[in-house]
Structure formats: structure tokens, C-alpha cells
Ligand code: HEM
């Protein structure tokens with residue numbers, strides 16, 4: 001219920017972003033965008049560090065010099081460093097909430113969720129140590145409060161806060177240690193935790209699309225010129241910091257400390273972390289049966305192995321055919337998407353066997369059932385333009401467009417559909433057109449489904465739709481949950497098919513792909 005509300009809150013913003021940017025909507029690339037922002041942070045940070053002095057006396061002065069004397073480059077680099085870090089917190093936060101709202105924290109995805117939590121800690125620790133390095137009044141406030149917070153934990157024998165009591169108690173070594181932590185130690189750990197985070201994901205998207213990347217960089221550059229990052233007054237341990245302009249992305253916890261004290265802050269931080277870690281099992285997801293391999297129909301072609309978005313398929317020696325391989329499913333990793341079913345060449349409906357069995361399929365929706373549903377639906381169609389709409393179970397319900405001349409056949413994922421079934425319906429069953437509808441482009445519930453469908457239909461990926469099927473009789477509609485868009489897409493397609501039939505020139509109509517999809 002709560003998750004559905006969360007999802008509903010995202011939907012209008014996502015719909016707008018999709019209308020503006022299509023498959024390059026930032027919402028579809030939040031993880032990759034976070035990584036990209038860290039690249040900007042890294043490059044700009046290295047530039048700033050080249051001018052940084054790791055000493056009590058030099059830290060503030062060196063940053064100020066860079067900001068004032070080299071405003072056009074050093075100052076811009078410093079601002080980029082700050083704003084890209086803030087943006088990374090924003091994209092990471094949205095990524096977390098979005099994955100949660102889509103129920104991606106449970107089931108076989110628990111690993112990605114759980115390994116995301118240390119990323120949060122690492123990013124915050126990086127940001128906070130970054131603020132210390134400027135050694136202005138804000139740094140002083142953050143450093144003293146952090147030391148007091150850490151002193152509340154039974155870790156250090158000597159209180160850390162003692163280091164910030166007087167000017168003399170703070171040595172240059174503190175800044176060398178800080179630079180080591182901020183520039184090397186924490187970033188290396190972050191690289192490790194991000195690496196772990198994407199380990200169970202097949203072909204993780206770690207780079208955003210080029211235009212999104214360029215747009216993000218330009219926006220950050222514009223902000224850096226319009227509102228350059230500046231320092232507060234230099235730190236002075238003999239008096240309390242005066243006016244503080246907090247960065248709420250990183251430092252929101254400190255006012256909480258001022259108001260409620262260390263136990264409350266640690267309670268919120270550890271309680272929140274524990275809650276995030278426990279979420280995958282609160283309650284655990286009821287899992288659908290996982291994909292099953294039928295070794296007698298597996299030729300070892302490796303297509304399912306290459307297409308599985310969660311790396312759940314491995315290849316092993318074939319039990320019956322010497323020198324051949326057979327696919328093996330790891331039930332712990334399988335999300336039951338059915339993409340492998342659509343990839344398997346033995347799923348072709350043209351096979352003249354009484355019982356159609358594929359090399360790999362979902363037991364709850366095997367290819368035999370899919371063929372029968374599609375065929376029966378096609379045979380019931382009446383009207384001059386007869387269309388079959390296959391709809392992914394995570395996008396708008398295809399039943400919305402069902403009528404006498406339009407049949408709806410549900411799928412788990414759009415890529416569960418073997419392209420040969422499209423050919424079968426058009427050539428064998430005499431259907432005029434087939435629509436494949438699913439999640440928004442580059443935003444497949446199972447990560448890669450929409451991409452695989454596009455590639456299979458246009459012939460760039462096996463199994464491909466054979467050339468003898470006019471491409472214009474197939475439309476891809478990546479409408480996501482937008483039922484109105486699905487309706488529009490099917491109506492446009494029907495109109496084009498009808499116009500072509502009226503023209504009677506034998507030329508196939510130009511079918512369009514709507515909602516970010518491409519023309520088949
Ligand atoms: C430094 C911060 C983070 C980075 C750079 C990052 C990056 C990524 C990337 C690149 C992916 C793969 C996207 C794809 O190819 O579809 C991903 C997936 C995922 N992330 Fe993160 N992530 C971060 C933080 C988090 C956090 C804090 C959480 C939640 C606690 C989280 C939860 C997930 C989940 C559940 C997936 C799997 C999505 C799926 O299976 O479809 N991530 N992340």
C-alpha cells in the first residue's frame with residue numbers, strides 16, 4: 001500500500017520526464033547518473049587538490065586563493081566538485097526511493113538492495129570529510145560536532161573532541177590524514193562497494209546516455225558560474241562559529257545533533273540503517289516459480305545465457321549430447337521474467353509437435369500456453385483490421401485496448417515473446433498487425449527486456465524476426481503505465497494498417513512505435 005503510494009507520487013514526474021526526454025529520462029538512469037557524477041567529482045577534486053595545502057595554516061588560504069585568483073578555472077572546478085557531490089546525493093536518494101517504490105528491494109534483488117546501503121554511508125562520509133578540508137567556520141562546526149558524536153561511541157580511549165579545543169591542539173598531520181581519507185581511502189572503499197552492488201546484475205548500465213551526461217555537465221557548469229562555491233570565515237577554535245550556511249544534502253544531521261543530542265542522532269542513523277537492511281524481509285516477497293530448463297530441447301546456443309538480465313543462467317556440459325552445453329538456472333538469482341523463454345530458438349511455434357516444449361521456459365507460463373492463447377485470441381478476431389496486442393505485466397494492461405478486432409495477450413515481460421510467434425500470427429493466422437507493449441524505453445522492469453525486443457525485431461539480435469515479415473506490421477509501444485498512450489499507440493497503428501489496406505497497393509503501412517519505442 002505504502003509502496004503503491006510512493007510509486008504514484010513518482011509517476012507524474014516520470015511521465016513528464018519521459019515526454020521530454022524519452023528513453024533518456026534521468027529517472028531511467030539514476031544509478032548510472034550517480035556514477036557519472038562521481039567521475040565529475042573525481043576530476044574536479046584532483047584539480048582542486050593540486051593546489052591544496054595539507055596544513056592548519058595553509059588549508060583555508062590555499063582554497064581561498066584558488067577560488068579568488070583562479071575563479072575561471074580553479075573556482076569553477078571547486079564549484080563543480082561541490083555541486084556534483086550534491087547532485088550525487090540527490091540521484092542516489094531518488095534511486096533508492098524509486099527502487100523501493102517498485103518493490104525492487106525484495107526477492108532475488110535483495111543483494112543489490114543490501115549492498116546499496118554501504119554506498120550511502122560511504123557517500124556521506126566522503127562529503128563530510130570534504131567539508132572539513134576547507135577549514136572554515138563550517139568545517140570547524142562539522143569537525144567539532146562529528147568528534148563529539150564519535151566520542152559518544154565507545155571506540156576511542158582519548159576523546160577526539162580534545163583535538164579541537166585550542167588552536168595548538170590541531171596539527172598539520174590531521175590534514176594529511178584527512179586528505180588521505182577523502183582522496184584515497186574512502187573513494188577506494190566506495191569503488192569497492194559500488195562494484196559489489198552491481199555484481200548480481202547482468203550488463204549493468206554504468207554510463208548514462210551521452211546527451212543526458214552532457215546536459216548534466218552543462219547544468220552543473222552553469223550553476224558553478226552563476227553561484228560559485230565559497231568558504232565561510234576561516235576556522236577559529238577560540239570562538240564558536242557564527243553564521244553557518246549549511247549544505248543540507250550532506251550536513252542535515254548536524255542540526256539534529258544540536259537539537260536532540262548524540263543518542264538521538266545515532267538512534268536515527270543506526271535505526272535507519274538497520275531498517276534499510278531488514279526491508280527485503282519485511283515481509284519476504286512471495287516468489288513466482290523460476291525458469292526451468294528442458295535439457296532435451298536445449299541445443300546449448302547460449303542465447304538465454306546472454307540475455308538473462310540477472311546473470312541467473314550458466315552453461316554446463318550437456319547430460320545427453322557429448323561436447324554440447326546445456327543451460328542451468330540458479331533459482332536464487334532468477335526473477336522469473338521469462339526473457340529466456342523469448343530467447344530460446346526451440347520456442348518457435350511453427351514446430352510440428354503436439355506439445356510445444358522450449359529449451360527454457362517459465363512453468364507458470366510455458367510457450368505452449370502462450371502460443372495457444374495468442375492463436376485462440378487471433379482466431380476470435382472480427383473486423384477489417386485485426387490486431388493482436390502483447391502486453392507486459394508491468395505496463396498498462398493490454399486488456400484496455402481489447403475489442404472485437406483487437407485481442408490482448410498478457411506477458412510477464414515484453415521480451416518473453418519469441419519473435420517467431422509474431423511471424424506465426426501474421427503469416428499463419430492471417431493477423432494484420434502485432435503490437436508489443438511494455439515498460440517505458442530504457443526502463444524495463446527487468447532492466448533489458450525492451451532493449452532485447454527492439455534488437456530482436458529489427459534483426460540485430462538472435463532470435464530475430466525473419467525478413468519475410470513486413471516490419472511495418474509490427475509496432476512497439478513503450479507506454480509504461482500510461483494507458484492513454486497505449487490506446488493512442490494502438491489507434492494510430494490501426495489507422496495506418498487501415499489506410500494501407502484501403503490503398504490496396506500491396507505496400508505495407510508505416511507502423512510507428514509510440515511512447516519512446518522505435519519503429520519495428
Ligand atoms: C553510490 C550509490 C549508488 C550507485 C552508484 C548505484 C548504482 C547502481 C547501478 C549502476 C545499478 C544497475 C542499474 C541497471 O543496470 O539497471 C544499480 C541497481 C540497483 N541499486 Fe543502486 N546504486 C547506488 C546506491 C543504491 C542504494 C543506496 C540502494 C538502496 C539501498 C540501491 C539499490 C539498488 C537496487 C535494488 C538495484 C537493482 C535494480 C534492479 O534489479 O532492477 N542502490 N545501482
Ligand code: SF4
Nearest residue numbers: 308334335337338340
Ligand atoms: S526468467 Fe529471467 S531471470 Fe530467470 S533465468 Fe530466465 S531470463 Fe534469467
Ligand code: SF4
Nearest residue numbers: 298299302304344359
Ligand atoms: S536459449 Fe534455449 S537452446 Fe539456447 S542455451 Fe538457452 S535453453 Fe538452450
